[in-house]
Amino acid sequence: MDMRTAAETLAAGERFSAWDMADAGPDDLPELREIRRTGKPALRNAARALLFALGGPEALGEYDLALVRRLIRVRLLDDVPVPMRGCEFWYAIPTADQAAVLDAFGLSDAEPVTMSLGTEIWNQHYLGAPGHQRCARVYVSPALDGWTLVFGEPSDDQHPAGITDERSWSIEPREQYQAMLANEKAHREVRRARCVELSRRFGAAQLYFRSHGDSMTSWCIAEKGELVRLYDVSAPEESVGELTAENGYLLPHEDTPLPEGWADDIPHTEDPLDWQREFVRRYRRLKAELGIPDHCDADTIAEALSVHPAKIGPHTRVEGNGVIALTRCGREYGHPRTLLRRLTYLPAPEQPSIFGEDQT
Known part of the structure; x- marks a missing residue:
């Protein structure tokens, strides 16, 4: 995928991830900077995201890096x-x-x-x-x-x-x-x-x-x-x-001490979730009845x-x-x-x- 196509895909909100840039590299940065300079707003924003993705903050250039840093400073004022x-x-x-x-x-x-x-x-x-x-x-x-x-x-x-x-x-x-x-x-x-x-x-x-x-x-x-x-x-x-x-817990490697064969009679149906749901209900009920910790x-x-x-x-x-x-x-x-x-x-x-x- 060339960088213009990548930027258009990203700008359109279509599926796109870092995996799609596996073959991209430093040689693609000039094309993205050109899109960033001349493209329409949505495409320019997508190019900025791709520049950061390929080269980190230093790939953005002085103007964009200052813009992102300024935006972050503003948002830090009321960060939650x-x-x-x-x-x-x-x-x-x-x-x-x-x-x-x-x-x-x-x-x-x-x-x-x-x-x-x-x-x-x-x-x-x-x-x-x-x-x-x-x-x-x-x-x-x-x-x-x-x-x-x-x-x-x-x-x-x-x-x-x-x-x-x-x-x-x-x-x-x-x-x-x-x-x-x-x-x-x-x-x-x-x-x-x-x-x-x-x-x-x-x-x-x-x-x-x-x-x-x-x-x-x-x-x-x-x-x-x-x-x-x-x-x-x-x-x-x-x-x-x-x-x-x-204290009051079992360690992760410790078995839950339930009676032998406690789940053997749970019926299997055409829907495997039926068995799983009943397994979970019975497991929880027995734990509560026997006072077994989590x-x-x-x-x-x-x-x-x-x-x-x-x-x-x-x-x-x-x-x-x-x-x-x-x-x-x-x-x-x-x-x-x-x-x-x-x-x-x-x-x-x-x-x-x-x-x-x-x-x-």
């Missing part, structure tokens, strides 16, 4: 926290010293953003071209009820020693699985060390992971240079310590100990403003592909689920 969904991985640091946080994570080239825009940019960090798309940029929140949240991590933590490239793995499934486990273990060790080091500098540090695609979850809590709690559902044998916030996860612990991104809102006390900043990978390889259709973000509506139906 927006609940963040899909934020799978984040650090929580008990400080409002954003400069110190940026330094601790090795971040630079910080650009102020509203919380809405920061969320929009972060939600696209996994889209677009391969390579360093996911590790080039980090979103750092303003201080939220005294906690600064960091979405992302330093380049060194994302590419630690001992990690093997997936392209080098054997085609044999068992060997692939072993390589994946080894990589995951290396990441756990690096992130645990990072959390402890941050706690030496800021008094405390917390790290949370909650996958929205499966049951993977973990949390790491450190205080004054000491590891207080480490839990990962994929490696419960490596757990360290325990938390009061976990499972906790990173969301549960974060809400209890610091700030859960999905629970921030107008009630949240805000100090300062958020920024997007580059990691070492970002400084070396440039901004990742980010297609901003607007400078605001609204969380996607909750999808209906059988788990939200009648619980009787």
